[in-house]
Amino acid sequence: MRIALLALDGLFDTGLTVVLDAFGIANRFAAQLMGQTPPFNVSIVGVRKKVRSGHGLPIPVQAITPNLRPDWVLVPALNASTPDLLIPALARKDVADARAHLLAWHAQGAHIAASCIGSFLLAETGLLDHQEATTTWWLAPLFRQRYPNVSLDESRMLVPSGRMVTAGAAMGHLDLALWLIRKGSPELASMVSRYLLADIRSSQAPYIIPNHLAQADPLILRFERWAREHLKQGFSLQEAANALATSARTLQRRCQAVLGKSPLDYFQDLRVERARSLVQGSGLDLEAIATEVGYADGATLRTLLRQRLGRGVRELRADLR
Structure with a gap:
C-alpha cells in the first residue's frame, strides 16, 4: 500500500509521528515476525520545500511530482485547535495548494483519509459534501457552520464514506493508522495495537x-x-x-x-x-x-x-x- 502523508506547516507533531510509528512498527513486524515484505510504503510529501511542525521542528518532505500515485493520502491535523487559529490557517496559500493536490489525487482514484483538524482541510475541497464525516469534537460547531452539506457525527471516532475516511480528535491519528493496517491484515493490526497498548475506539462520546x-x-x-x-x-x-x-x-x-x-x-x-x-x-x-x-x-x-x-x-x- 502506497501512502502519502501530506505535511503542511504547523502540523500537530504527535499526529504525524504516531502515524509514522504505527506504520513503521507494522512493517517491522510483517518482515521479522511474519516473514512478509513490508506492506506499507510511506512517504512524507509537501507543497513547499521546507515544512516545520507546530513545535518548529523541520519535517523532511518530498516534492509532489506528477508520477506520485498514492493508494492513500493521509491528511494529519494542523496545530490550530481553536477557531481563531484555525480559520486563518485554512486561508493560507499552502493550504489552497494542498486542496488542489487532494482533488487531483482523488480524481486519479486515490483514497483520502484525514484525522482531527485534518478533516477541515478535506472538507474545504468539497469532497465531503453529502458524505458522512467526523472531526475533533470540540470544533464540531465550527465544522457544521462552515460545511453544512457534510453529515457530521462527532461522537464517532472513525467514519468511512466512499473513498474517504475521517477520524476524531488528537489520538484519532492512531485509530486511523490501525484501521488502515487492519484493512491489509487484521493479524498485523492486532500485533501493532498490543505493542502500542492501543485499540481502535469506536466513539469519541466518552471524551466530549x-x-x-x-x-x-x-x-x-x-x-x-x-x-x-x-x-x-x-x-x-x-x-x-x-x-x-x-x-x-x-x-x-x-x-x-x-x-x-x-x-x-x-x-x-x-x-x-x-x-x-x-x-x-x-x-x-x-x-x-x-x-x-x-x-x-x-x-x-x-x-x-x-x-x-x-x-x-x-x-x-x-x-x-
Missing part, C-alpha cells in the same frame, strides 16, 4: 465535554446553564424556551445547527456528564445518583451510561484506581 460545545453560541450557552439547574426535573422544550425568552422552534433550530442534536438530546448529555461525575467522585449509590440527575431508578441510569459511554458503573469507578 458538553460545556465546551455550548461556548460556540450565546443561546446554546444560556440553554446549557439553564439545563444544569434543571437536571432533576423532567425536560420541557417549551419551559426551556420560555426561560430563555425565545421560541421552542428557535431553540430547536439552534441546537441542531450548533450541536447537531435536539435540545432533549443535549439535556440528556448533561445528565450523563453529571451522573458520570457523581459515579466517579461521590460516595452516593446509583439510586441516589439517579435521583440527582432526574431518573426514576438506578437501572435506567445504568443502561443510559452504558449506551452513551460504552462503559458500566464498575468500569467508570475503576478508571480512578
